[in-house]
Amino acid sequence: MTATGPSDFDLQIASLGVHADDSYAMVSDVAMPLHVSTTFHYDSDPTKLKRAKDRDSSVKEEKTTFIYSRFGNPVTERVEAVLSSILNGHAVVYSSGLTAFSGALTYYNPKRLSIGDGYHGCHGVARIFTRLSGLEKVPLLDDSVSAGDLVHVETPINPTGLCTDLAKAVEFAHSRGAKIMVDATFAPPPLQDPFEFGVDIVMHSATKYLGGHSDLLAGVLVTKDPHVRDALLQDRGLLGGAPGNFETWLLLRSLRTFKMRIETQAKNAGKIVAWLDSALKNNDIPILTKVYHASLQTEEFVTKQMNTGLFSPTFAIEVASPEIAKSLPSKLKLFHHATSLGGVESLIEWRAMSDPNVPEGLLRLSIGVEDAEDLIADLKAALLSLTV
Template identity: 35%
Template sequence: MSGENQQFATRCIHAGQSPDPTTGAIMTPIYQTSTYVQTSPGEFIENYDYSRSANPTRTALEANVASLEGGKHGIAFSSGVASLAACIHLLKSGDHVLLCDDVYGGTFRMFNNVFAQLGIQFSRVDMTDLDATRAAMTDQTKLVWLETPTNPTLKVIDIEAVAQIAHDHGALCVADNTFASPYLQNPLALGADIVSHSCTKYLGGHSDLVGGILLTSSSELAEKLHYVQNAVGAVPAPMDCFLLLRSTKTLHVRMERHCENAGKIADWLTGQDGIERVIYPGLDSHPQHRIAAKQMRGFGGMITMTLKGGLPASRRFLETLKLFSLAESLGGVESLVEHPAIMTHASVDADKRAALGIDDGLVRLSCGIEDAGDLIADLEQALDAAKTV
């Protein structure tokens, strides 16, 4: 059976990887080398000359994740924001980028503090409002960047509709698929030109590496992005690529448990005293629940909620949790919790945070794969503590 006809679980384990032809090793080796012997000046073995340009461990990773996203090309980077920067390098001074309004704080920082001074213009719009999205497009808009579900308020954006809007204006559509993972959602199949991941999150899944990757089916875009990858040099180390290949082998089973736990926890949180609002795409109360059901295979492991009592209550809640570790990042096998206004989205201006509802009572949960009952018990005791503030 050819790779493109294999099911997702099989591709997780086999895509892009074959037993090592020299030793028969079942795992792709860590090619811990900086350079490669040439048979004659300019004549390379398998096109490998220098590990910034290409590395066999990285090649296997890029092919593996490209297969999972249903793409033809993968371009790996040292971090998720390095992937973002590579996309921006496709642009020139004077070009305009349209961002979804609720976006990872590091993405906003990149546009606002790094590339704006180089003449890359950007603006933000609520992409759940398609009319507003159309109205925000300009003659200079060359790239539309969306996250779905968004970080941290978990808005769900209709990828197919927004990609069509971008294409109608001659712009590229890039979808950050970090929160969903390729197991739950494949934006390329919905019209996106490029998919971005912070591999640090669900793809890595074990909170032990940092990485990023871009996926596309366009050979033209892949060639440009590979050029940027080599020219700028923000490439992942072979060991990180090896760890990612280890992790994608279990992506499907991990994501099933993440979704199962988050669904149980979201149901339990709904209606609990001390909680003003629970946001989870799998709840009927979510404003874009129908869109999530249409374009996702499951609703993910992320939950956002607003605690009554503002910062004092949320601080007590966060300090009292035991199984949920207070830390930035997400998508690991262990459950994490964070306070977006103070932590991941501190770089976003306070007025913009307030407009999005990122206030002092907002808390983001990354539900791990522990026993759901134990996680709920931990949340219950922390909520009880928060009520005493």
């Protein structure tokens, strides 16, 4: 087998998910062993020992000598090799999506954060930075944005799965000397690659599609610039933002099947949205009032940005009243009523349960890998069981 590494982009995503870390294997196990040690013994040859002050810990070596787990360990190194390959840059993994977001804010340390709607937790993190350093939060693509600021675009956006025009946002940010970050959690590659539009940094909550089994918390930042990667690693080592060994091990295990999961989930969602949209247009379901999904957007940029014909497996619907929205999850057999998204099991959430900023009749659906026709039958029965 050919050894592959983070700089080898010749293989396709499905193969990279399984093999991009092959050259990092330290033992002959086919499945990655779980390394639990927080500390690693120094070289037994005294002539090879370097004092801390003589080591340049700000530069990531291609093959790390492990010292202490907060700064790096064998599992994190392998998961970062796979994520770097799949996400098309230099990946740094964090203990959650929000830790990744705060890692980016810490590194860029902007005066202003230009941010639109989207995941409410990112706004919560921004409020902490406002408290600590006076960070000013301004609307997305606000006229005040200038050099040294950071523009943060979430696309497709939580909870509707609708797309924002990345080419336009990048042009806006760069023309003013600002940096631009994209939260691409709702649509990792192959659904979209924000680097094709020249963004500076990409973040994902790896808890969602990259993890995919609702059993781990992780986040990732991806940059094209190795110096930015080294600085992020340095900050992460000091702030303690790295995930634990078991979480990283679970994430690596999950990445082996990432491509088939995301494609199945996106295809399922496409079929379900098409059915819901036609039911809405034909007035087949009296309580259904709106369906949101990028596949229903008509702007030209949408299919340029998401050019595989597949869109986010997460989207939203609105029903006639908050009471109906509250009851619908209890009528479903194949959807758990729970927050989060991206797992192999379908979820539905009356979104008012966790997000105070959305219409009260809105439900968010995260589509899993079940059979699409079964999911449609389940939704149809539940939607028709409720009346206005």
